[in-house]
Each structure stands twice: as C-alpha cells, then as structure tokens.
Amino acid sequence: xxxLAALATFLEASVRLGVPLGLAAIGETVTERSxxxxxxxxxxxxxxxxxxxxGALAFGSAGAGVVVGAGGGLVVALVFAVxxxxxxxxxxxxxxxxxxxGLGFTGAVYQAxxxxxxxxxxxxxxxxxxIPLLSRIPLVGHALFAQAPTAYFAYLAAPAAWYxxxxxxxxxxxxxxxxxxxxxxxAGVRVRWTRIWAALFGGAMAGVAGAHLALAHAGTFxxxxxxxxxxxxxAVVVLGRWNPVLVFLAxxxxxxxxxxxxxxxxxxxxxxxxxxxxxxYLLTLAxxxxxxxxxxxxxxxxxxxxxxxG
Amino acid sequence: MRLPEQTHAGLVAAAALAVTAVLAGVSLKLGGxxxxxxxxxxxxxxxxxxSALLSVTLVRSVPLILTGLAVALAFxxxxxxIGAEGQLYAGAVAAVWVGLEGGGLxxxxxxxxxxxxxxxxxxxxxxxxxxxxxxxxxGEVITTILMNFVAIYLAAWLVHGPLQESRGVFPxxxxxxxxxxxxxxxxxxxxxxxxxLAVxLAVxLWAFVRWTVPGFRIRAVGASPEAARIAxxxxxxxxxxxxxxxxxxxxxxxxxxxVAGVTFALxxxxxxxxxxxxxxxxxxxxxxxxGVLFTGFLFGALQGGAGAMQREAGIPSAWVGAVxxxxxxxxxxxxxxxxxxxxxxxxxxxVTQEQADD
Numbered sequence: 209x210x211x212l213a214a215l216a217t218f219l220e221a222s223v224r225l226g227v228p229l230g231l232a233a234i235g236e237t238v239t240e241r242s243x244x245x246x247x248x249x250x251x252x253x254x255x256x257x258x259x260x261x262x263g264a265l266a267f268g269s270a271g272a273g274v275v276v277g278a279g280g281g282l283v284v285a286l287v288f289a290v291x292x293x294x295x296x297x298x299x300x301x302x303x304x305x306x307x308x309x310g311l312g313f314t315g316a317v318y319q320a321x322x323x324x325x326x327x328x329x330x331x332x333x334x335x336x337x338x339i340p341l342l343s344r345i346p347l348v349g350h351a352l353f354a355q356a357p358t359a360y361f362a363y364l365a366a367p368a369a370w371y372x373x374x375x376x377x378x379x380x381x382x383x384x385x386x387x388x389x390x391x392x393x394x395a396g397v398r399v400r401w402t403r404i405w406a407a408l409f410g411g412a413m414a415g416v417a418g419a420h421l422a423l424a425h426a427g428t429f430x431x432x433x434x435x436x437x438x439x440x441x442x443a444v445v446v447l448g449r450w451n452p453v454l455v456f457l458a459x460x461x462x463x464x465x466x467x468x469x470x471x472x473x474x475x476x477x478x479x480x481x482x483x484x485x486x487x488x489y490l491l492t493l494a495x496x497x498x499x500x501x502x503x504x505x506x507x508x509x510x511x512x513x514x515x516x517x518g
Numbered sequence: 519m520r521l522p523e524q525t526h527a528g529l530v531a532a533a534a535l536a537v538t539a540v541l542a543g544v545s546l547k548l549g550g551x552x553x554x555x556x557x558x559x560x561x562x563x564x565x566x567x568x569s570a571l572l573s574v575t576l577v578r579s580v581p582l583i584l585t586g587l588a589v590a591l592a593f594x595x596x597x598x599x600i601g602a603e604g605q606l607y608a609g610a611v612a613a614v615w616v617g618l619e620g621g622g623l624x625x626x627x628x629x630x631x632x633x634x635x636x637x638x639x640x641x642x643x644x645x646x647x648x649x650x651x652x653x654x655x656x657g658e659v660i661t662t663i664l665m666n667f668v669a670i671y672l673a674a675w676l677v678h679g680p681l682q683e684s685r686g687v688f689p690x691x692x693x694x695x696x697x698x699x700x701x702x703x704x705x706x707x708x709x710x711x712x713x714x715l716a717v718x719l720a721v722x723l724w725a726f727v728r729w730t731v732p733g734f735r736i737r738a739v740g741a742s743p744e745a746a747r748i749a750x751x752x753x754x755x756x757x758x759x760x761x762x763x764x765x766x767x768x769x770x771x772x773x774x775x776x777v778a779g780v781t782f783a784l785x786x787x788x789x790x791x792x793x794x795x796x797x798x799x800x801x802x803x804x805x806x807x808x809g810v811l812f813t814g815f816l817f818g819a820l821q822g823g824a825g826a827m828q829r830e831a832g833i834p835s836a837w838v839g840a841v842x843x844x845x846x847x848x849x850x851x852x853x854x855x856x857x858x859x860x861x862x863x864x865x866x867x868x869v870t871q872e873q874a875d876d
C-alpha cells in the first residue's frame with residue numbers, strides 16, 4: 209500500500225511539475241511553427257512569475273495574478289519580436305540577451321521592492337480544484353484532476369493549439385510562414401506580422417507558466433525561480449515534433465523526470481539532492497540525441513525575413 | 519545567422535555603448551534612482567584608486583576575457599556555443615582536482631598541469647554537444663545550455679559530497695596546495711599572473727585568426743560553410759568541431775585560472791554567470807580577440823562597480839545583468855540599422871551566410 213501511495217504522490221508531482229513546462233512549450237510550438245525560435249522563453253517565464261506575484265499582491269487574487277503574469281511574459285516577448293522579427297537580428301543571440309535581461313530586470317525589481325535579504329514573500333495561491341467524478345479515476349484521476357486551474361488551462365490549450373495550427377486558415381498561413389516565407393508572402397500573407405503575433409502568443413503562454421510557478425504551489429517568488437525551464441521547454445518542442453498535443457505529453461514526461469526525486473526517495477533510494485537536479489537536463493540531452501533524427505523542424509526556423517541584403 | 523561584421527566594428531561598439539548607457543540611465547531614473555550618483559559610485563568602485571583597479575576590476579576582467587575569447591572564437595566559426603558557463607565549471611573542477619592531488623610537484627610544473635587540466639576539462643565538456651551536432655545533427659544551442667545546468671549541479675554535488683573540505687562545514691573543497699597557485703602580479707593586490715595569460719592568449723588568438731591558414735579556415739567556415747567547402751576544399755564540420763573544442767578549452771581555462779589565481783578552492787556559485795556575460799563581451803568586441811581585451815575590462819569594471827553602486831546608491835546588483843542584455847541588444851540593433859538603413863555605411867561589407875545561401 210505504501211508503494212501505491214508513493215506512486216500516487218509521484219504522479220501528482222509529475223503533472224504539477226509538467227504543467228508549467230507544457231504551458232511554455234505549447235506557446236513555443238506555435239512560435240516555432242511560424243519560423244521563429246525564441247530562446248528568450250526563459251525571460252518570459254521569469255517575468256511572468258514576477259508580474260504574477262506583483263499582480264496577485266496588487267489585486268489580492270491569484271487569478272488576477274495569472275492574467276498580469278501573461279502580460280509580463282508578453283512584454284518580454286515583444287522586446288524579442290521587435291528585434292528578431294522587426295529588425296531581423298539574429299534570433300539565437302537576441303533570445304539569449306532577452307533571457308539575460310529578463311533574469312536581470314526581475315532580480316533588480318524584486319530586490320528594489322522587497323529588499324536584498326528578502327523575507328520569503330507570501331502570495332495568494334491558486335486553489336486546487338477537484339473535478340467531480342474524473343478525480344475519482346483510480347491512480348491517475350487524482351493526479352490529473354485535482355490540480356490548479358492553470359493545469360486545466362494547459363489541458364485545453366494543447367488541443368486548441370493543435371486545432372488552430374492544423375485545422376484553421378490562420379494556422380495554415382502561420383505554418384506557411386514557417387516553411388516557405390517567400391511563397392507565403394507572394395500569396396498575400398503578412399510574414400512579419402504573423403511572426404510577431406506568434407512570438408507574442410508564445411510569450412503570453414510562458415508568462416502563464418511563470419505565474420503558475422509563483423502562484424500555484426509555491427505561493428512565493430524567488431530570483432531565478434524559472435531555473436532553466438524555458439530551455440527545457442524548447443527541447444520539449446523538438447521531442448513533441450512541433451505538434452502541440454505531443455509536446456504537452458512530452459512536457460508531462462519531463463515533469464515525471466523531475467518528480468522521480470520524490471518517488472525514489474520514498475522507495476529508500478537516497479541519491480544526493482544535487483544529482484537528482486541534473487536528471488531532467490540529462491534526460492533531455494539523451495532524448496534529443498535519440499529522437500531528433502526522427503523529426504523535422506519548420507524549414508525557415510531561425511531565418512530572418514525578408515532575407516538580408518548587402 | 520547574422521553577426522556584427524568586422525568592418526566598422528569599433529563604430530558599432532561605440533554607438534552601442536552610448537545607446538546602452540542612455541537606456542541604463544533611463545531605466546534607473548524610472549526605477550526612482552539617481553543615474554548620475556549611480557555612475558559616480560560605479561566609477562569610484564571600479565576605477566577609483568589602486569585597490570579598486572588592481573584588486574577588483576582587473577581581477578574580475580580575467581574570466582570575462584577568457585570566456586569572451588571562447589565565445590568569440592566559436593561564433594567566428596559559426597558555432598553557437600552558449601555553454602561557456604558549464605565549460606568554465608568543468609575546467610574549475612578539473613583544476614581543483616589536480617591542485618589538490620598533485621602535491622609534490624614543483625610550482626611551475628604543477629601550475630601548468632592545473633591549467634592544462636582546466637583546458638582539457640572545458641574541452642571535454644564541449645565535446646558532448648559538439649559530437650551531438652556533428653554526429654547526430656542536434657543543434658548546439660540548447661544542448662550547450664543544458665550542459666551548463668548539469669555542470670553547475672555536478673559542481674554543487676562535488677562540494678557537498680566527495681570533494682567537500684574535511685571539516686565538512688562549508689560547501690567548498692579544501693584549498694589547493696601553494697605550488698598550484700598563480701602568483702600575484704603586483705605586490706599587495708589580488709591581481710595575479712592569470713591576467714598576463716589572458717592578454718597573451720588574446721594577442722595569440724588574434725594573430726592566429728588573422729594570419730594563419732587554420733584561422734582563415736575558421737573565418738571562411740563561419741562566413742559560409744558551403745562556399746568554404748566548394749571553393750576552398752575545406753571540411754566545414756572538421757573546422758567547426760576544432761573551433762568548438764578550443765572554445766571549450768578557453769572557457770575551461772577561465773575556470774582553472776579563477777581557482778588557481780583567486781579562490782584556491784571550488785565552491786557553489788563560483789561564477790556569477792561569466793559564461794553568459796561572455797556573449798556580451800564577445801559581441802561588443804565584434805568577435806575580435808583584441809577587442810575582447812577592452813570589452814572584458816569594461817564588463818569587469820561594470821561588475822566590479824556593482825557592489826559600490828549597491829552600497830552608495832542602493833541599486834540592486836542584479837541590475838548589472840540587465841545592462842549586459844541592453845548592451846547585446848544595442849550591438850544587434852546598431853549593426854542592423856547600419857546594415858539596412860544607411861547605404862553610405864555599407865561599403866566594404868563582407869558576405870554573410872544568408873547572403874551566400876540566398
């Protein structure tokens with residue numbers, strides 16, 4: 209029975225840790241389908257976390273915090289889009305700068321507002337909502353359907369993003385922009401606007417992911433609390449083959465990798481804490497090595513448009 | 519991929535610096551701080567006096583110059599090594615290991631062994647993403663970043679576990695033996711011989727890239743792998759792989775020099791993100807190794823003055839990270855505007871990869 213309880217805890221933790229990754233990765237999938245790779249995702253997540261925390265404090269509600277958090281992630285993505293799409297600067301370097309800036313600015317704002325030593329900030333948290341009936345399903349029911357509202361948002365966002373990309377005209381245009389921007393432009397699609405909107409959507413989703421980190425379970429903000437999730441989310445997009453539903457499932461898998469720590473500890477396997485922390489990164493590397501040949505990135509990924517001229 | 523070009527690099531850097539300074543000042547003003555007081559505190563803390571210069575700024579600039587050279591070389595070869603941070607830690611671990619174990623060897627030999635180990639450690643850390651790129655076709659951007667996290671947590675594990683000091687109090691290793699340490703360069707200051715090493719390496723790398731055949735190959739591959747292969751009969755993967763490994767070795771050396779010259783031990787959080795700042799250092803230098811000397815010093819002063827700015831003007835130290843981001847974005851924007859909008863400045867541009875592709 210103890211093993212079963214441990215398994216239930218493990219599954220719950222897998223979903224809890226997988227949801228923020230999934231939210232950010234679904235957004236990045238749409239961004240990348242338009243031909244833009246946003247390494248600045250990490251910056252959007254941390255900005256979403258801080259904006260979510262400040263919003264929740266200002267309005268006294270965690271729900272309002274999530275909305276403000278989405279806005280925070282969007283603003284960071286706007287900076288990225290103006291440079292990488294508007295000016296056509298290199299996407300990798302721009303994204304790296306945006307991540308550095310996001311971490312730096314949020315750290316500075318947090319220190320200025322709450323002091324350097326900072327007693328732990330206590331925020332209103334998102335409630336755990338149990339879905340009747342569904343949460344009674346043995347084993348997985350409680351793990352999947354007794355989560356914060358942001359988790360349910362992610363469950364809906366994955367198929368919605370899939371439907372948008374593969375069953376609507378706008379989705380078709382967006383994918384055309386990511387595969388053959390010149391052909392899309394010739395057909396009358398506004399390439400740069402499409403890419404900007406796709407990047408902003410990705411930023412807003414990453415902002416929700418950040419707000420989830422601060423408000424769903426932690427109830428606090430700390431500097432660098434995004435802890436590289438933005439980068440893992442980008443790897444997860446590759447593993448999910450740029451398909452939002454598969455991407456979300458891949459994110460849950462990596463949530464499980466992070467949650468393995470708790471599970472193995474209850475089984476009495478006492479690996480040092482820091483070694484557990486390397487696990488999600490090592491698994492991501494291994495998965496990229498084993499998987500990447502089987503998937504194909506959008507053809508125009510990371511290429512500026514219009515193409516540079518002398 | 520597009521990068522600031524070599525021509526007009528000085529012009530771009532100067533304009534970008536001016537833009538960065540203005541934006542940094544505006545952001546401080548918006549945050550309710552006094553930009554001029556902040557600037558004065560920063561200059562005093564980084565350049566105002568012998569101790570600020572010789573014990574803070576120049577000491578800080580050594581790892582920034584070395585990692586900056588690592589990034590500059592990789593980017594020149596078209597390798598997106600965002601992993602200098604992890605390679606630095608790998609180098610630091612290797613250096614500490616040799617510095618602790620290698621007792622008995624005389625000073626000059628042991629120091630060389632420590633630095634060699636650091637270089638090998640950094641190159642080994644770069645080998646994983648390099649092989650993933652050239653054998654499996656996995657892009658190096660994400661893999662180098664992931665390797666950073668692995669290195670940082672492994673170093674944390676080492677100083678909490680197998681390599682922790684025998685007292686078991688602090689999460690750090692024992693101090694390396696005296697013979698493994700880089701001697702001070704100036705009496706009574708923290709500046710050590712690692713600074714000379716950094717300057718020499720910058721000059722050597724500059725001459726190598728500019729005047730040697732392998733250096734030319736790196737430039738050719740970075741500008742256009744296809745053209746290099748067809749017109750120059752160069753194997754672009756081989757050249758890029760070597761540049762990747764040397765880049766890793768340089769970043770690893772930064773970790774080794776920091777351990778052998780400043781901390782004498784490995785501890786958690788050894789680097790405050792030098793491997794990432796290095797990207798700003800390299801780009802602002804126009805990927806020119808001699809320019810890296812200047813920009814490394816500049817960012818060393820920025821980080822060195824951050825403490826004084828926090829004490830005297832109450833500005834959070836994390837703000838420096840934001841300024842580094844502003845510097846990168848300014849370089850990109852200035853370069854792009856010069857390239858696209860002002861035809862008169864376009865003379866003498868080199869062919870970049872996209873142009874060759876299109």
